[in-house]
Amino acid sequence: MTTAFITHPDTLLHIMDGNHPESPARITAIKNYLIKQDVYNHLAIYESPVATDAQLAKVHSTDYIARIRALSPKAGLVRLDPDTAMGPMSLSATLHASGAAILATDLVMQGKAANAFCCTRPPGHHAGRANSAGFCIFNHVAVGVAHALTQYKVKRVAIIDFDVHHGDGTEDIFKYNPQVMLCSTFQHPFYPHRGFDSRTKTMINVPLAANADGKKYQQAFSHEFLPALNQFKPEIIYVSAGFDAHVDDPLAGMNLIDQDYIWMTEFIKQVAKQHAQGRIVSLLEGGYHLPALAKAASAHITSLMLA
């Protein structure tokens, strides 16, 4: 079985402003590096559908979905919050990014792919039930998780979020849902300044001081995540795969290197193999240094392929 790589042309057409670090070049950098490394040819490439309003409404309020649709501009930029804006193609991009999570879930749950990587943008993990935040409009990982819970009657889903920023939108959506465990490492104190004091039995928030390296992350994964995951026994694992904890990333202050993304992926594969029949759906979140993003994402994807 293969690793699915899901993307869509419109993911390149969401543009916040000329110099914004959350740019289409991120997607192109990953794809070009995969081609250069002769990895791309060995992936099963899919174009994502749009997520339907019914699929989005499992995690977002219908008022919020209607508001985003109404705000979508014909030209120019509409600001949703201090960090997030929509241009004419942003709605389509974010709907296809959520749709990628749906398709990835279908492929993995139906045994048509061993695992899947959604190479789409804008990212999603800061988007809450009724709000955009931090470059995110809809919460794609949450949309995928809700699809697994409702469509496939999965009982327990784990999300591992190794983006340098806390997945606060994901936490908001699932904090009272005992069927969903979130394991999140993040720089603290740092944007979004949340999650550091809200750990519960299913919200395994592990704040890490700036300059944490692979060793610190290994401790968090093996001492905090692993016991929780082994007790929870997820039936499928989602990954909020942000690559902005990389040492080269200009937006954050952590010290991960390319190889760290290999052992993190191996860790996730091991847990998935033990509890979840190997099922992994991974989604691109952050990562803003283009060469580092390309190499770290490629390390993650290559590791997924060796399932």
Ligand SMILES: [Zn+2]
């Ligand atoms: Zn981030």
